[in-house]
Amino acid sequence: MSDKMACISPDGKPTALGEKILEAAKDPRTPEEIASTLKLPLFRVRSGLRDLVEAGYLKEEHGKYMITEKGLKALE
Amino acid sequence: MNMEREQESESVRLPRLGEKAPEFEAVTTQGKLKLSDFKGSWLILFSHPADFTPVCTTEFIGFAEIFDELQSRNVQLMGLSIDSVYSHISWVRNIEEKFGVKIPFPVIADLNKEVASLYGMVMPGESKTETSRCVFVIDPDGILRAMIYYPLTTGRNMDEILRIIDALQTTDKHHVATPANWRPGEPVIVPTPPTQEAAEERLKQGFDCKDWYFCKKKLDE
Numbered sequence: 001m002s003d004k005m006a007c008i009s010p011d012g013k014p015t016a017l018g019e020k021i022l023e024a025a026k027d028p029r030t031p032e033e034i035a036s037t038l039k040l041p042l043f044r045v046r047s048g049l050r051d052l053v054e055a056g057y058l059k060e061e062h063g064k065y066m067i068t069e070k071g072l073k074a075l076e
Numbered sequence: 077m078n079m080e081r082e083q084e085s086e087s088v089r090l091p092r093l094g095e096k097a098p099e100f101e102a103v104t105t106q107g108k109l110k111l112s113d114f115k116g117s118w119l120i121l122f123s124h125p126a127d128f129t130p131v132c133t134t135e136f137i138g139f140a141e142i143f144d145e146l147q148s149r150n151v152q153l154m155g156l157s158i159d160s161v162y163s164h165i166s167w168v169r170n171i172e173e174k175f176g177v178k179i180p181f182p183v184i185a186d187l188n189k190e191v192a193s194l195y196g197m198v199m200p201g202e203s204k205t206e207t208s209r210c211v212f213v214i215d216p217d218g219i220l221r222a223m224i225y226y227p228l229t230t231g232r233n234m235d236e237i238l239r240i241i242d243a244l245q246t247t248d249k250h251h252v253a254t255p256a257n258w259r260p261g262e263p264v265i266v267p268t269p270p271t272q273e274a275a276e277e278r279l280k281q282g283f284d285c286k287d288w289y290f291c292k293k294k295l296d297e
Contacts, residue, residue, distance in 0.1 A: 004103040004107065004108055004161060005107050005108055006106055006107025006108070007107065041152065042113075042116065042117065043109060043113040043114045043117070043152060044106060044107070044113075046110075046112075046113040047106075047107050047108060047109050047110070047113050048107070050108075050110075051107065051108070
């Protein structure tokens with residue numbers, strides 16, 4: 001699952017980039033808002049969001065991404 | 077019969093201008109990326125024959141040098157070769173160490189030739205194991221707008237790649253065409269009138285015309 005992902009390390013935990021995105025998604029945000037906050041290219045954010053949703057750290061509703069319980073635990 | 081099958085298996089399928097660029101998901105030096113991740117920005121997808129080769133190294137340095145210029149035009153860059161992601165990582169680190177140039181764009185590790193096949197990047201007459209030097213310009217809607225193919229022996233001209241971007245963006249913004257060797261700031265071509273009536277009108281419209289079909293104008297930037 002975490003094979004060659006930028007935001008999930010091989011042990012399944014968020015990478016430094018993954019953690020930045022999780023921090024930015026503590027409030028529901030669009031990919032564009034997260035990219036703007038983190039000053040990252042939008043394509044990288046979209047890819048990272050996909051990784052983090054797949055790993056259960058984020059969820060998506062109506063185009064906005066927000067952190068899950070699992071995501072909050074990972075940031076502790 | 078066997079020869080026919082051999083020719084068929086060697087045939088190269090090229091994508092077509094004006095159509096949706098083929099979607100893909102690929103492992104890159106910046107994680108797994110889909111073509112659709114670039115929606116909303118222009119993308120230059122380019123292939124190179126192999127990592128740790130001299131012409132490709134000069135090209136990567138060239139692409140890195142125009143990276144900021146591309147960014148200012150809302151253009152992203154993505155490289156590709158039939159090498160592993162570890163080879164790519166090692167090579168871009170080597171370029172930084174030996175040439176002092178950081179490679180800021182992702183590079184696809186297309187070991188199974190999946191993306192190369194979708195885009196017709198392998199030219200069997202040149203090499204069956206390496207991608208040729210291809211450039212695909214994809215617009216923010218995912219439409220393929222330009223393609224350039226160079227042979228293995230000839231490094232690309234970064235200036236021309238920037239010029240193509242400027243020309244396409246000018247065309248989109250002003251609904252004009254651009255003449256040979258056009259540069260930003262120079263007169264552009266007014267689209268040829270499609271009817272006899274429009275042709276008669278054309279000469280009265282105040283453009284710089286040699287004839288009804290050949291009119292130029294300056295753009296008000």
